[in-house]
Amino acid sequence: MLRFLPLLPLLSLLFSSAACALMPVALPKCPPKRATCIALDLWLPPQFDDVAWLETQLEVANDRLAAIGAGVQVVAIHTLGEELAQIDTVTQRNQLGKLGKQTPLRWFVVRHLADAADPNAVRKGVTWRAGEAVWVIESQTGMRWVLAHELGHVLGLAHSTEAASIMNKKPRVWPPPWQIGFTAREQPVMRRTLMRLVKQKRLALTRPE
Numbered sequence: 001m002l003r004f005l006p007l008l009p010l011l012s013l014l015f016s017s018a019a020c021a022l023m024p025v026a027l028p029k030c031p032p033k034r035a036t037c038i039a040l041d042l043w044l045p046p047q048f049d050d051v052a053w054l055e056t057q058l059e060v061a062n063d064r065l066a067a068i069g070a071g072v073q074v075v076a077i078h079t080l081g082e083e084l085a086q087i088d089t090v091t092q093r094n095q096l097g098k099l100g101k102q103t104p105l106r107w108f109v110v111r112h113l114a115d116a117a118d119p120n121a122v123r124k125g126v127t128w129r130a131g132e133a134v135w136v137i138e139s140q141t142g143m144r145w146v147l148a149h150e151l152g153h154v155l156g157l158a159h160s161t162e163a164a165s166i167m168n169k170k171p172r173v174w175p176p177p178w179q180i181g182f183t184a185r186e187q188p189v190m191r192r193t194l195m196r197l198v199k200q201k202r203l204a205l206t207r208p209e
């Protein structure tokens with residue numbers, strides 16, 4: 001019996017790495033030369049394996065945040081319990097906020113995100129607040145720009161009517177998607193909010209690699 005004991009830590013290590021196969025290092029990093037890299041704490045539903053979707057979300061966010069010299073980088077990955085893998089109610093949105101801490105910024109990816117007012121309506125993403133705390137909830141069906149859009153909210157932006165703004169939710173034919181980002185009007189607000197949130201320790205930064 002005793003001779004098997006040393007194996008136990010190894011077995012538990014193997015088990016835990018199998019349960020959370022995806023590591024932060026496997027995801028796109030904050031690009032070099034960005035002045036600030038916002039650290040993200042990623043929460044995924046059980047059995048989530050769409051790494052390409054995560055890569056696209058991070059790449060678009062990093063591409064658009066270049067306008068303010070910022071970027072994002074996932075520093076930790078966790079698995080959500082089944083009870084919060086689908087978010088239908090305001091109560092569940094608030095329960096997500098009890099997982100982890102305010103920093104690094106929590107990015108919750110869920111299988112389904114219902115509208116807060118109309119449970120039959122589907123939402124792709126929401127920036128949810130409780131007092132001083134803020135976290136991002138995104139449906140795993142979110143389009144490629146949803147994380148970037150929610151980060152705009154985190155950094156102090158409301159929805160916009162500017163055609164070139166990623167904060168404008170209205171369908172439009174111009175400009176083309178690759179020209180839609182954070183506009184000259186929005187960038188100073190984002191820079192100021194980012195500096196303030198970091199100073200207040202409500203956002204944590206990480207180092208670009």
Ligand SMILES: [Zn+2]
Pocket residue numbers: 149153159
């Ligand atoms: Zn929005």
